[in-house]
Amino acid sequence: MQKNTLTAWVNGSFLPLELAVVHIEDRGFQFADGVYEVVACVDGVFLDLDAHLARLESSCAAIAIVPPFTRPKMAALVKEIYDRNPFSRAMVYIQVTRGAAPRAHYPATPLTPTVVLTSRVLPQPSTASLEQGYAAITRPDIRWKHCEIKSIALLASIMGKQEAHNAGVDETFWLDQHGHVLEGCSTNVFAVIDDVLVTHPLDHQVLGGITRDLVLRLACSNGVMVSERPWRLDETGLTECMLSSTTNAVMPVCRIDQRLIAGGKPHAVALQLRAWVIAAMESPAS
Numbered sequence: 001m002q003k004n005t006l007t008a009w010v011n012g013s014f015l016p017l018e019l020a021v022v023h024i025e026d027r028g029f030q031f032a033d034g035v036y037e038v039v040a041c042v043d044g045v046f047l048d049l050d051a052h053l054a055r056l057e058s059s060c061a062a063i064a065i066v067p068p069f070t071r072p073k074m075a076a077l078v079k080e081i082y083d084r085n086p087f088s089r090a091m092v093y094i095q096v097t098r099g100a101a102p103r104a105h106y107p108a109t110p111l112t113p114t115v116v117l118t119s120r121v122l123p124q125p126s127t128a129s130l131e132q133g134y135a136a137i138t139r140p141d142i143r144w145k146h147c148e149i150k151s152i153a154l155l156a157s158i159m160g161k162q163e164a165h166n167a168g169v170d171e172t173f174w175l176d177q178h179g180h181v182l183e184g185c186s187t188n189v190f191a192v193i194d195d196v197l198v199t200h201p202l203d204h205q206v207l208g209g210i211t212r213d214l215v216l217r218l219a220c221s222n223g224v225m226v227s228e229r230p231w232r233l234d235e236t237g238l239t240e241c242m243l244s245s246t247t248n249a250v251m252p253v254c255r256i257d258q259r260l261i262a263g264g265k266p267h268a269v270a271l272q273l274r275a276w277v278i279a280a281m282e283s284p285a286s
């Protein structure tokens with residue numbers, strides 16, 4: 001198979017990426033009226049593909065878009081876009097918008113959703129990041145009140161990422177009005193507090209990360225105590241922080257707002273969880 005050019009899937013056709021376009025009146029473009037998924041694949045094996053497709057369906061349902069395909073058909077498309085692109089370690093992007101129509105907040109007629117899939121290389125952390133862990137800043141949460149929906153309306157997250165970039169760090173962590181750490185712009189966040197792995201419970205303030213779920217399952221099955229509760233960075237007994245996402249697996253976070261966490265070095269629980277998640281990616285049956 002010729003794999004020199006990148007291939008996208010747009011509304012029923014596989015096309016060279018540079019020819020893959022959507023209508024200027026697509027509601028994704030004009031209103032961010034859509035949802036998305038990112039799925040990781042290593043050597044042809046997808047990590048938790050079914051869970052990602054289930055979340056895509058619930059995101060669609062939350063904004064009253066009828067899922068465009070059955071789950072098996074969507075899974076087949078995801079696999080085909082992976083096969084048609086040159087990356088053995090890939091992240092497949094799926095976007096579903098309400099469709100294209102003359103601009104009006106409420107569309108005059110039912111629309112056919114726009115569906116786009118691409119496959120890009122799965123990013124790898126640098127050696128320096130693996131040795132030193134990530135750094136983050138915290139900011140008051142400025143996002144909307146339905147963070148459990150994986151919406152393409154990501155302006156607040158982009159502003160958070162810009163601030164992180166300008167501060168020379170990797171991520172911005174959103175805080176609620178009580179100083180609880182909710183999640184990052186594109187990551188879930190965990191701490192180790194008094195030897196318990198702690199993360200914010202699932203509610204409208206956080207996305208139910210597929211990797212978050214995997215981390216909790218791996219922790220439980222390996223005897224790490226887990227608590228889903230609101231938590232703060234100034235709690236005594238906090239010894240580690242880490243983030244999780246499809247594109248990061250688990251990464252230790254060792255500097256937050258200039259404060260060193262765990263003495264500024266990746267520590268045992270984060271490294272162990274990273275190793276378990278990566279093992280799950282590389283051999284999901286184990």
Ligand SMILES: Cc1ncc(COP(=O)(O)O)c(C=O)c1O
Pocket residue numbers: 038183184185186187188206207208209210211212244245246247
């Ligand atoms: C706000 C937010 N939280 C958490 C995550 C991590 O989710 P997952 O592990 O499913 O990639 C993401 C991923 O994009 C995200 O955007």
